Amino acid sequence: MFDIASSELILVALIALLVIGPKDLPRVLRAVGNWLGKARRMAAHFRSGLDEMVRQSEIEELEKKWAAENQRIMREFSADPVADNSSVRQYDSLPPPEIETGPTPDEAKTKTKAKTKAKAKAPTKSAAKVDPKS
Numbered sequence: 001m002f003d004i005a006s007s008e009l010i011l012v013a014l015i016a017l018l019v020i021g022p023k024d025l026p027r028v029l030r031a032v033g034n035w036l037g038k039a040r041r042m043a044a045h046f047r048s049g050l051d052e053m054v055r056q057s058e059i060e061e062l063e064k065k066w067a068a069e070n071q072r073i074m075r076e077f078s079a080d081p082v083a084d085n086s087s088v089r090q091y092d093s094l095p096p097p098e099i100e101t102g103p104t105p106d107e108a109k110t111k112t113k114a115k116t117k118a119k120a121k122a123p124t125k126s127a128a129k130v131d132p133k134s
Helices: 006-020 025-077 105-121
Strands: none
Touching: 006 025
């Protein structure tokens, strides 16, 4: 951020040690650290406030766009399709799809009866096995 080289940092530390003295240096460094922490918190708070303002303005802009789009859609699709033939969509004039249906209940009964009659006429395995001695 400030682009301070390590040699410059060592020079500042040596000057601070000579000017302030080894006895008061920890107290001064603690005070400088507290001041830097407060400055960073204030900068973060300011940045978050700006971000919130930008976010709110973007939301308001999107709400305006959505409202305009909603009004356009409501105008477009609120027209009566019976009264206005030009608004009939292409798929509205198509016939309904062919649906394969199963047999009607009467057809199902006749098929079931036919199957049971065929089973009754067919010889069973027990009837086919006849004892040759008798």
